[in-house]
Amino acid sequence: MPLRGAAISTRGKILTFYGADVAALRDLATTFDAGAEELDGSRTGLRGKLGSVPWHGPGAEKYRADWQHQLEPALTRTSTSLREAARRLRANADDQERTSSADGGGTSSGRPGSTAPTTPTTGSAQGSAPGRPGFSFSLEGENAQDDAVRNPDGSIRTPATITNTTSGSFDASYDPETGTTTVGAGGGLSSALAVKGATLEFGASAAAEITRTMHSEDGFTTYAGSQKGSLTVSGGAEIEHVGASVSYGNGYEMAFETTVPDAVAGDPAFDPRGVSPTDPRSIPVGGSVTLDSKNFTSSDFAGSFEIFAYEESIGTSEGMSKAVERLDENHVRVTTGPTSSLDRSGAVGLDLDVLKAMVGSTGSHETGAMQTAVLDVSTPEGSAAYARYLAGGELPSQDGPGVSESALVARWNGTSGSTAELTLFGHEMSKEHVASVGDSVAVTRPDGSVSWSGQVAFDDDSRRMEYERAMDANGVEDLSASRLTVSIDLDKDTAGIINNGYLDAAGGRAEAGQTLQITLDGHDERALADQAFGKLMTGSNGATQVVDMNDPLASIVMDGAYGQDPTRKPYDAVVGGLLGQTTDNSVVLDHLSRISDDGRLPGTVRVVG
Known part of the structure; x- marks a missing residue:
């Protein structure tokens, strides 16, 4: 049951x-x-x-x-x-x-966990137990006591109240859709002293959590788990209409993930506990093992003065990532290196008795500097290289016997946005706007050649850019191999820019809901930058004009400080500014139509959808 x-x-x-x-x-x-x-x-x-x-x-x-x-x-x-x-x-x-x-049974006994979790034993592992919900249990206690300075007659002269709070929690859950089991526990101590309209608070809390996941997707079954713990201390004070609070926390997180083909997971003889990165042949062909660990810190600050409020939160982490992928019977791809992250948010606003309104910004990014190589563990050299990796975490920087496809891989991803929060009579309303989100990968090979690829989205994903770059060992870019594709979702106003003839796009008229797609190679990008510079420098009469740095287009094309002659920016900075400087798609298309040659742009411009 x-x-x-x-x-x-x-x-x-x-x-x-x-x-x-x-x-x-x-x-x-x-x-x-x-x-x-x-x-x-x-x-x-x-x-x-x-x-x-x-x-x-x-x-x-x-x-x-x-x-x-x-x-x-x-x-x-x-x-x-x-x-x-x-x-x-x-x-x-x-x-x-x-x-x-x-x-066919009677009422149950009320004993939690009396039914064991079910998992598939044959076929594709789904990691689900139909009908098995999650559960949680929490306890919180509070103890308040009075303390005071009394007059000789016993009356209270300086009333003060100290509130000591002790809290503890335990929770566990199971999500049958994702096959995830989570068990967590936490506890804390805090004290608050209130005297003559002033309040002083301080506290400490700790938390720990363990998760386990098993699910199947796209022909592969993943067994994953993580454990993390944290400790946070906090303090604050409030006197009349002035207040401040601060908290600081640190902790750790470790995670593992084993992925194997469904055909392997469905074999009754397969036991994922036998898969270990210490023995690459224990990893099934097509499978992989990933190990991640990191230490993190967090700090939060909030302040208020009269009706004004300020909040700031910063979180950082430093860690290490390791991955081993079994490519075939004899070859494994190993990737390892340090990781780091930064999350930051801030907000300002008004805090009244019945209303609180805050506006702010958010930003985060993660980076990783990885080494990668393919090792042939059937050879003495490849086996020795794998043993050195296990012992010290280092990989060969050059190809050789038993070693191929060695490279340095730099990864980055990040987001930025804005927030608005309104609390009215206890009811909270909030809105988040994602200004941009993106990621990139740069691969440096032993000969010094470099390739880049990445994508970035603006304005809540209504404008997207995907790019590829390649540079040889001498630092010369392969313009023919470079690609930049920009996709802009059209609304009524931006479709009108095309329909009114300001931009020439293959596909004829545009409608709201369609997408304008612009594709450029390296030669096209340079031509677009040249076209922007030429339009900026040439007046309506065809004569060269003095650049007005107050012109929005000038700030994209030119660098200039007060009292100095402006200089032309590099082509990639100009293209990036034209297509990604603003979150307003109408402004982007206005700039493109202004610099176009009778509506025509370099590369391929078309309406799709």
Whole structure:
């Protein structure tokens, strides 16, 4: 019989019961309904008393406003949540009765985990156990005590309240769609001192998590897992209308991934625990093993003054990545090297009693500097090179007996964007805008030749660029091998630029929803940069004119400082500026139509879709 679960909310935490006694579930639902009724009655009584008490002045008005916009809605939401939890408990009880009847059994014992997880033993491994939901359990306790300085007569002279909070949590879940099992635990200690309108807080928390995944996709089965832990300390202070808080954390994360063809995974004799990078022949042909580890740090700061607020968050990591891929019976590809990442976000805005509005920016990037080589482990030289890799993590930098396709691989990916957040009477609304997201790979070979490839998307993926570059050992670019493809999703306005004849695109008229695609090789890119420079330098009468650096096109084509003659930028900077400087597609097409030759651009321009 599959496990069944009923989730309820307790102080913002999720608590799930499995195989609980049906009668107990219904009794708990009745208790929740009674609690909701009690809250509603208290809320109604408080509202009546607040309206009838002869209390006047700014303090009274502020309290009534807080009651109307914050306290009373919070009580209403709580009672609604209790009723919803009661409904789910009763539905779960009904579900368990039906399941037990169908399976020929009675009500279950309420013992979590009494049914073992199921996994396929033959055929393609799917990593799923139909009908097996996740569960979680959380506990949180709080202890508050008063401390004070007293007068000789025993009366309180300096009231102060110290609140000590101890929290702990444990959770576990299983997602049958991804075949992922997650187990986590955490705990924390915090103290808050409030005295004469001032508050001082500090605390520490720790968390740990382990995941395991098994799933099949595109003909390959992946067995993966990770474990991570973190420790965070925090502190803050608030005096009248000025406040600040800061936190600092550090931790580690380790992850592994084994991928094998489905045909191998479906063999009853196959055991993924026998696959190890220490023995390359234990990896099935077509399979791979990846090991990643990293240490990370995080820091957060928040400050407020009167109604103004500022927030900043920074996270960094340093680590190592290793991968071994079995290409055929005798050859393996090994890739290894350090990795790093940076995540940063910041926001400014207003923070009022009932409204908080923040706008900010986000950015992140990850880098990796990898060595890679193909080793023939059937040869003494290839086996020796693999042994040196296992011992010290180093690979040969040159090809030779048993070693081929050695190279240095530099990887990068990053995102940038903006955020807007509005909290009104406790209700949160937020919006994120992705200004750009991209990645690139540069491969340097032993002879010094370099190749680049990558892609970048702008304006929430409405404009995309893909590129390839190649340079020989002497640093000379192969212009014929270079490719740049730009795809711009058209709306009514940008389609009008084409339909009005400002840009000539193969395919005739354009419509909203179609895509403008521009393809350039290295020669075309240089021609586009030359065309932009020529249009900028030539006036309407055909004579050479003085460049106005306030012209938006001039800032793309020329470099110039105050008091100095502007100089022409390199062609790749000009092309990048024309096609990727702004997040507004209309501005991009306006620039292209301005520098075009009667609507014509170098390369291939067409409308697709």
